[in-house]
Amino acid sequence: MTDQTSFGVTRRGLLGAFAATAVIAAPTYSNAFGLLKGSGDIRRIRMYSGRTGESIDTIYWIEGEYIPEVMKEINYFMRDWRSDDAIGIDMRTVDIMAASHRLMDVSEPYMLLSGFRSPKTNAMLRSKSRGVAKNSLHMKGQAADLRLKSRSVGQMAKAAAACASGGVGKYSRSNFVHMDCGPVRSWGG
Template sequence: MTKMTLTRRAILGAFAATTVTAAPTFSKAAGFLRGSGDIRRIKMYSGRTGESLDMIYWIEGEYIKDALKEVNYFMRDWRTNGVINIDRRNIDIMAAAHNLMDVSEPYMLLSGYRSPNTNAMLRSKSRGVAKNSLHMKGQAADLRLQSRSVSQMAEAASICRAGGVGRYSRSNFVHMDCGPVRTWGR
């Protein structure tokens, strides 16, 4: 497995030409995404649905409405086909962490939005599912990359200092959310 080290140069490169907005509702992760061309892109695929997404969702200071609709649909609760507006801050966190890891491989989306019924069902099967999960608000995603370890993914997401980062090493995925900044798991 390739070892990823986030060097000072890589972090400074991620911040190049960056101004981080101080508004409390705006994710700090957005600062990692600014730079040449000033675009934001998210790349994911779903083993559950067989769908792929490679989407520029933000250009020159503006979110692209139709692109966000596609992200919302892609991250739907695949069990119920329920769709919710995914919090833009969470999309920014995922994209920023992806950029920091310098990978071309798309994320594998394990879980995006979860309906309350789906969350209750998963909670009945696992202690690791929160009763008031941010997945039910469209503010969380469980992600995996084959080319990066759980530790590498969690490190990149944690550097964004924009939300929660959970390590699930046994299940080989990382939880990223736009809730309070915190970390858990091994």
Template sequence: MTIESSTGISRRALLGAFAATAVVAAPTFSKAAGVLKNAGDIRRIRMYSARTGERIDMIYWVEGHYIKDAVKEVNHFMRDWRTDTSSPIDLRTIDIMAASHNLLDVSEPYMLLSGYRTPKTNSMLRSKSRNVARNSLHMKGQAADLRLSSRSVNQMARAAASCHAGGVGRYSGSNFVHMDCGPIRSWGA
């Protein structure tokens, strides 16, 4: 959905122009308790979904403030595609994803495999795989399963773990990393 102002400029075009002129420096993390502490004035998330064919390249935070409309678009993008159900995504999860992406120093967007999941979807996936938690943080909008073709599962997991901000699961056999804003922990190989 594109909303145009009275000048004929869409919000998406305005954000795109801002993104094109902004300089984003990859933050250095010795301890990232604030997730994107020292990250500069903007935060950006880039993803695509092979399931829906959608792409998002969004500046969602500027100078200490989340951009409400951008966050709404991220929430919609990360919806349960099986039921077309959206839920608010925990901003800490988005921040962990963005910080990890910056640390990896790639321009390639994440491939989103799973964001928000309805309880029904989670139950269905749980019946097919022992790797799906009964009380998955996906159902609270607090987790994402992500892939990058240019980086290994281990590289992605190390970047996420260096944020010291949540859970990191390595799923090497399925070539993805789980990132969440729950307790700090790690699992998988």
């Protein structure tokens, strides 16, 4: 009896990978990667959507490789729920989210408020709020708006900023943090 799956990964290796997820989630950016250097080579993301009722808890990177099937699941999960449009999410954003989650040492999944936004959805939101950028990185699949019940906006923003790998927006009145893989910058209060 062989202990290998059809794509060449051993069952024992996968079990070890799942066991290791409690202590591992490293981002691709060099600054953020340095935070978790030596902690292994597995990355995990945990989220749920109050809008769709869906959730995802998955390992998306093993031993230096993104898992294509899982990336497709993440793309679909982070779709524009208003139009059901999906795009290839920039995995650097997912890496920042995972690294921030790891730094906060929480088991609670993120609540995803907004991932990808179609241009039509972005324009509609922009017409209702000054806080929506005309050329939002959400339209490129490079941003996410997230919330945690167990952590404050300030704590979440501090963890994301510690990665020094993209934009971090604090929206305290709306109780969420924006994380993106664009230029390093921060805003909000």
